[in-house]
Amino acid sequence: MKPSPLRYHRPGSIDEAVGLLARLDGEGKVLAGGQSLVPMLSMRLAAPAHLVDINALPGLDRVEVTDAQVRFGALVRHTDLLAHAGVGVAQPLVAQALSHVAHPTIRNRGTSVGSIVHADPSAEMPAVLALLGGTLRVASVRGEREIRAAELFVGPLETSMAGDEIAVAVHLPVRAPGEGTAVVEVARRHGDYAVVGVVVQVRVEAGAVVSARAAYVSAGELGEVHDFVDPVRGAPAEEAPWEACGDLAASVVAVEPDIHATAAYRSELVRGLTVRALRAAAADATGEAGR
Amino acid sequence: MTTDEGLDVTVRLRVNGVEREITVPARTLLSDALRHHLRLTGTHVGCEHGVCGACTVLLDGRPARSCLMLAASAQGHEVTTVEGISPADGGLHAVQQAFVDCHGLQCGFCTPGFVMTIAAYLEENPDPTEDEATEAIAGNLCRCTGYQNIRSAVLRAAELRRAEGTE
Numbered sequence: 001m002k003p004s005p006l007r008y009h010r011p012g013s014i015d016e017a018v019g020l021l022a023r024l025d026g027e028g029k030v031l032a033g034g035q036s037l038v039p040m041l042s043m044r045l046a047a048p049a050h051l052v053d054i055n056a057l058p059g060l061d062r063v064e065v066t067d068a069q070v071r072f073g074a075l076v077r078h079t080d081l082l083a084h085a086g087v088g089v090a091q092p093l094v095a096q097a098l099s100h101v102a103h104p105t106i107r108n109r110g111t112s113v114g115s116i117v118h119a120d121p122s123a124e125m126p127a128v129l130a131l132l133g134g135t136l137r138v139a140s141v142r143g144e145r146e147i148r149a150a151e152l153f154v155g156p157l158e159t160s161m162a163g164d165e166i167a168v169a170v171h172l173p174v175r176a177p178g179e180g181t182a183v184v185e186v187a188r189r190h191g192d193y194a195v196v197g198v199v200v201q202v203r204v205e206a207g208a209v210v211s212a213r214a215a216y217v218s219a220g221e222l223g224e225v226h227d228f229v230d231p232v233r234g235a236p237a238e239e240a241p242w243e244a245c246g247d248l249a250a251s252v253v254a255v256e257p258d259i260h261a262t263a264a265y266r267s268e269l270v271r272g273l274t275v276r277a278l279r280a281a282a283a284d285a286t287g288e289a290g291r
Numbered sequence: 292m293t294t295d296e297g298l299d300v301t302v303r304l305r306v307n308g309v310e311r312e313i314t315v316p317a318r319t320l321l322s323d324a325l326r327h328h329l330r331l332t333g334t335h336v337g338c339e340h341g342v343c344g345a346c347t348v349l350l351d352g353r354p355a356r357s358c359l360m361l362a363a364s365a366q367g368h369e370v371t372t373v374e375g376i377s378p379a380d381g382g383l384h385a386v387q388q389a390f391v392d393c394h395g396l397q398c399g400f401c402t403p404g405f406v407m408t409i410a411a412y413l414e415e416n417p418d419p420t421e422d423e424a425t426e427a428i429a430g431n432l433c434r435c436t437g438y439q440n441i442r443s444a445v446l447r448a449a450e451l452r453r454a455e456g457t458e
Contacts (some may be wrong), residue, residue: 001339001340002320002323002339003318004318005316005318006318007298008361009297035356035359038359038360039339039359041318042320042358043340050297051317051361079353102430103344104354105344105347105354105355105430106341106356106359106430108350108355109356109360191429
């Protein structure tokens with residue numbers, strides 16, 4: 001349970017960091033909060049020859065909120081993003097999801113951008129990025145580029161980032177009028193990995209449902225967003241037949257058995273949690289529309 | 292601060308208020324640096340992958356798992372271990388006294404992590420409800436007592452802190 005021997009680098013600027021990663025030619029791994037990477041090093045599931053610690057890079061700990069988007073840098077800790085009042089107002093889904101991310105002690109150190117690019121199917125933040133259609137900004141010696149959520153997730157623990165790229169920030173759209181969101185999970189203890197979790201967004205116009213979408217945690221494909229509006233399109237938000245969306249979800253969201261839950265139980269959770277989350281998001285949307 | 296092209300690193304950090312400088316292999320976890328290099332064995336190492344919470348220390352005042360951090364990443368930070376939270380007169384911290392009062396430990400292996408977690412939690416929420424106390428300790432594992440007495444210790448520590456504040 002100790003990391004294998006490695007070389008440690010602590011660059012002081014982005015230029016130095018991307019230069020180093022280019023020179024290391026795939027042998028370097030970026031270290032930010034380390035709450036997923038360090039256990040993988042200790043269990044030797046990962047054994048990079050070089051670690052590039054980005055904790056000394058300036059400017060990556062900033063959170064910015066504009067009229068159009070919320071932007072958080074690669075060194076913003078979950079705890080700070082969760083407590084950020086401006087983000088809470090501009091895109092409430094962020095705090096709704098982050099309160100489910102691990103325990104406070106882990107959130108103090110773990111970064112939200114790191115959690116997204118770690119691309120763990122049992123993590124909440126990749127689902128948030130996918131559902132909101134956010135973008136990831138990455139840097140390398142070739143300059144900076146943006147990767148849209150739909151192009152980011154390749155598979156479990158795998159993204160379309162190149163080996164010499166550093167994730168520098170995530171951009172999420174702010175909540176639009178008539179939108180509501182919710183995150184509902186079942187976990188064995190509060191803060192543990194969800195057996196199943198669902199992250200949803202509902203849009204309501206003039207009291208009627210016009211959009212109902214969901215992304216899943218520990219179920220479905222990483223980065224997949226489902227559209228469940230068909231059974232509820234045009235229905236009044238307060239009494240839409242959400243159960244039909246739950247049935248639809250249980251029929252299309254792929255689930256796997258593991259030591260914690262059978263596939264049948266997971267599928268029931270998908271059904272039940274989807275209904276609960278959509279109903280909560282609709283209530284959230286009408287509250288927002290009423291203001 | 293990097294020597295031998297990064298295989299060994301020299302790290303400067305503050306531990307319990309004292310400036311320290313250590314040279315350790317780059318792969319050294321902060322938990323091991325505290326125990327083996329600084330001989331502060333109050334920080335216990337249980338699971339070594341961030342699940343049990345026994346190694347919890349304060350990093351710049353906030354609880355963090357010392358096994359989920361390389362010592363090298365602690366460069367320039369302030370680390371507080373269980374050795375550093377007792378008052379200067381040699382007495383017990385309110386949380387430690389509460390564990391004694393409530394029989395919050397048996398073997399004591401997990402206790403330093405609980406004490407650090409709860410001490411920091413009460414700074415943020417000095418008057419928790421029973422449910423909040425339960426949630427506050429959800430990230431730490433104890434294999435002997437069960438959690439009732441530890442939860443009682445959270446509430447008792449809150450009482451003791453309030454009494455200290457009014458003295």
